[in-house]
Amino acid sequence: MTAHRLTWLPDPPSATCSAGQILDWARRAVEPALRTAIDRLSEPTRRIAGYHLGWWDAHGHPGEEVTAGKALRPALTLLCAHAVGASTERAVPVAAAVELVHNFSLLHDDIIDGDRLRRQRPTAWSVFGAPAAILAGDALLALAVRMLAAHPGMARLGITLVELVNGQSADIAFTEREEVGLAECVAMAGGKTAALLGCACALGALAGGAEDTQVERWRRFGHHLGLSFQLVDDLLGIWGDPARTGKPVGSDLRAGKKSLPVVAALTAGNDAARRLARLYSRPTPLEEADVAVVTELIERAGGRAWAQREADRHRRIALTRMGQARPASGPATHLATLTALITRRDH
Template sequence: MKLLDEAREAVQPLLKSRLDTLPTTLRQRAAHHFAGGGKAVRPAFVLATARALDADHDTALTVATAVELVHNFTLIHDDVHDQDTTRHGRAALWTVYGTSEALLVGNAVCALGLETLDGLKGVGRLARCVTDLCEGQSLDIAFEQRAEVSLDECLRMSAGKTGVLLGCACALTALNAGADDEVVRAFDRFGVELGIAFQFANDLLGIWGDEQATGKPTGSDLARLKKTLPIIRALQSGTEAGAQLVELYAQGVELDEDQTRRAQALVARTGAREWAEAEIHRRVDLALSFVEKTGSPELTALAKLAFVYYSSLSSADS
């Protein structure tokens, strides 16, 4: 957690200076969103990657800021798409200024992220990553309208929504450190696998997250009939509990509080929670295998945060 705190403190001045270049109205709107803070996971990985490769610190800070801006673009848009009313314990941007204004701010923040990288290597790579992020979100929205979604499809969507940006962050850092193509690819794979691990954690928190810790109602994904990785695993488990969950979802109506608690119990009885927890560990181990030659204790510590993050925010109830 110390690494996250240090990364947040290090990137904040440049992040603020970049946001200050936005036109007045957009800057004021963006200030509301960024006032909630954030975990600074991506900046922490960028700075740790830079240290592992003995890269220039100021260049790494620029990469970290660019990536963090793009990440926040996705958060602003996600809140609109999911109709989430809170973000980091504050009212989500769209609930204060309206959907149209929030989307415009998100677009401006994305453009600012790409502009921040101007003059360094990898602007095109980051732009392609934005396209991948949009595709991942598009798939996520489409899945909500489909009766059946395969686990492989959901994994591809999760890689697009979460994995590609963390992979891009690490790859951009390696690229600007002058690393060869093999090393850049290794750091990309490292980040993608960790991004999927964090997505597993987020999906579990969408079912069993502690409301006071996450700021979102416990079981919110189930209540809204979302098809996340553990939920799809449960739906396709072939168990009696899975069949009952299929019946709940087939009604096509948002679940009330009692139904949500029942759905939580059904998912747990299918073994999907244990499966998803094991997948976090497996993905973390796989990710670390790509960068083991660096021998970086910081990268190892940050990689293991995926499970710490889930454990610290999850409810004891199952």
């Protein structure tokens, strides 16, 4: 087993740090803890986990073509900890646990959705097989639980995991239903995506010894940020550039997914909505030409405009919640920078 030295990095510069620099700082801060955790796994689970995390290729060899994740959730955890006066060192184990949970969910999501690409290279299950990838995901979750076993945030993480599973379960169930209400679709996104972002922020505040009221404000900041993030992600899934998203455009539409813009369009009650419903309810998968028509109908029915308005609204609420938590000025600046990055991506 390799022992990875934990090098505690200085806080990001207070005013001039870009979003990319903040994420890079967070990634470097948590990676030693992640590598130490992954080294506890036996082969081939260790190799699959490291492949998924972007550390090496399918044979376990580091390479220039390997792309790591953005480390958004660890960055939020670390910055929320800083915002209440905690050091990077104190918050790193919590941030690493959050990243392990996130990647556990990604490994399973790729299998559930049948996605063969992530970060512009083959997904773990498509390389190593679904059973091995499922076990690798389970292992990451077990490592996260081990990392937080004696932490006061463990109960909060447990609640979040239930919300995450419920949200993912609803997402799957919606593909089989002809009618899905917009409110229940928003609730699904709250569980599938926003719950973990809210938990990441709350755990960061807990690492700094924040009071319950302040921790809840940070959770709400992350929750609304997560809803905005999911809305933008759904927009990118329909109108985004595959070179930037790493996924083929229209893959969710071909799979019949009822994402937020789709449900907003289906429930709009206009002509385009009715035409969209007829196409989207067909038992056979959509052809390429159908995807183009469906994409246009979603926009004409108002789904795209609604999703963008809601993304902007939740972004504003998130920033309000952050202000109510009274963060230190430096971390507040960086949290605002990350908020702008993840809720205003090009689409």
